[in-house]
Amino acid sequence: MKVMQLLPELNSGGVERGTLEIARALVAQGHQSVVVSNGGRLVPDLEAEGTLHIPLAIHKKSLSSLLQIFSLRKIIEQQRPDILHVRSRVPAWLTHLALKGISAAKRPHLISTVHGFYSVNRYSAIMTKAEKVIAVSDSVVAYIQENYPECPPEDIVRIYRGIDPKAFPHGYQPSAQWLNRIFADYPQLEDKFILCLPGRITRLKGHETLIALMQQLKNHPHVHAVVVGGADAKKQAYLDELEQSIQKEQLTQQITFVGHRSDIREWLAFSDVVLSLSNQAETFGRTALEALSVGTPVIGWKRGGVAEILSQLYPQGLIEVDDQQQLLTTVQRHIEQPQPVAPVTQFSLQEMCQQTLALYTSILK
Structure with a gap:
């Protein structure tokens, strides 16, 4: 399958890291990975790991961003992804408006991830207007259900963020x-x-x-x-x-x-x-x-x-x-009294990637 992720920029932060992690998992399993963003310091890492990065200014919370709708529609039509995965509000709005100009038969599936407790308004509601809405914790599930009751509960999928236990091994000591x-x-x-x-x-x-x-x-x-x-x-x-x-x-x-x-x-x-x-x-x-x-x-x-x-x-x-x-x-x-911490076996990066890719696969079926 071919998955296109859309986010404002690729500098630092949880949204950016999650994008790179899913891109890496897609490539590792033989899928095609495309990311659209305004660029940033993480782009070389993303490209080195086999993802195509397409630069587009979809990062500004201003009316000037509406000028990108035509370019984004063109990118979607040229790339023909199976799935679009939006991770932030401006890219989500631009994606929705771009899709309006593509015939229903040719439109990719749409997934969003709610990464934050956004201010509750029509602008933020766009994050709940997708076929499947990923929530990064149970607290986010509750936030969506409380503030956007029109989002069907069966369309909300809780997938915890994860970390690589090899990068943070139990008992690690600095050199x-x-x-x-x-x-x-x-x-x-x-x-x-x-x-x-x-x-x-x-x-x-x-x-x-x-x-x-x-x-x-x-x-x-x-x-x-x-x-x-x-x-x-x-x-x-x-x-x-x-x-x-x-x-x-x-x-x-x-x-x-x-x-x-x-x-x-x-x-x-x-x-x-x-x-x-x-x-x-x-x-x-x-x-x-x-x-x-x-x-x-x-x-x-x-x-x-x-x-x-x-x-x-x-x-x-x-x-x-x-x-x-x-x-x-x-x-x-x-x-x-020093308190021992048991080795962590939950919240792994591998689980997060497996669950996300399984959701992509299920939506295509």
């Missing part, structure tokens, strides 16, 4: 060279109990909660928090605000920002506890899963995809939403 380099760059981290908050610097990720927690843990001088994630130019003011707050609370010796990192596996394995403190529910929670996969305990709010992962893999890390006291006591329990 001596890595540790030496980290202790040279950040000597304050040596011989400390490390609490890690991964994720980019935005108001959503719960940095204020971390600062409040470290304030409460002042009587544990060997506990140190590490924030792994960068701030883009638009978030620089927020980063400055956080750093001022840390200075005011006299926590500069207890909290370290290490910026954007490509060695996230090492940081997750190096940490004693990973925190998931987002102010809003996450649709899946890949980083929490990656941490548990290497064997690091995760403590997080009981909502969204993170709660689904924790309830199945590490229920002792679940805490009631915004309960600062429960957060403190759970962290203290982990400081006093």
Whole structure:
């Protein structure tokens, strides 16, 4: 079969990673894989693995994007895919409008994936207008059913995101060279109990909660928090605000920002506890899963995809939403007594790919 995936860009993020993973699985099984996007730094990887990438500006939330409908229709007619798989709202709208100009007999099948808890409106509803709608967690299934009741329940298919357990093996330890380099760059981290908050610097990720927690843990001088994630130019003011707050609370010796990192596996394995403190529910929670996969305990709010992962893999890390006291006591329990994490056997990348390709096959039958 020939599958064409459509998404805004190919730079970084869960949508992009999922696109590459499905493209790789399609090629590995002898199918044809095509991706349409505005391009980005992941394109060379995609092409090297055997997928055809067609550049088209389907990434802008503006009326000018409507100019791409004719070009997209032409691409669909030339490529003649069996299935179109839309992964974002602008590409989904453009695909719907492009298909209107193709006769019903020649139209490919249409699948969408709901990756986020989008704002509820007509613009977002387009993600539920497909033959099959993939939801990346049970929380997303509930979001669709609650907000878009006109989407038939039998058309919603829950397929969890997955990770490659070989990339995040249980018991993984960073190399001596890595540790030496980290202790040279950040000597304050040596011989400390490390609490890690991964994720980019935005108001959503719960940095204020971390600062409040470290304030409460002042009587544990060997506990140190590490924030792994960068701030883009638009978030620089927020980063400055956080750093001022840390200075005011006299926590500069207890909290370290290490910026954007490509060695996230090492940081997750190096940490004693990973925190998931987002102010809003996450649709899946890949980083929490990656941490548990290497064997690091995760403590997080009981909502969204993170709660689904924790309830199945590490229920002792679940805490009631915004309960600062429960957060403190759970962290203290982990400081006093290291908690083992069992090897993760669910949420595998292989399962995600198998289920997605099985859905493609079933729709063609």
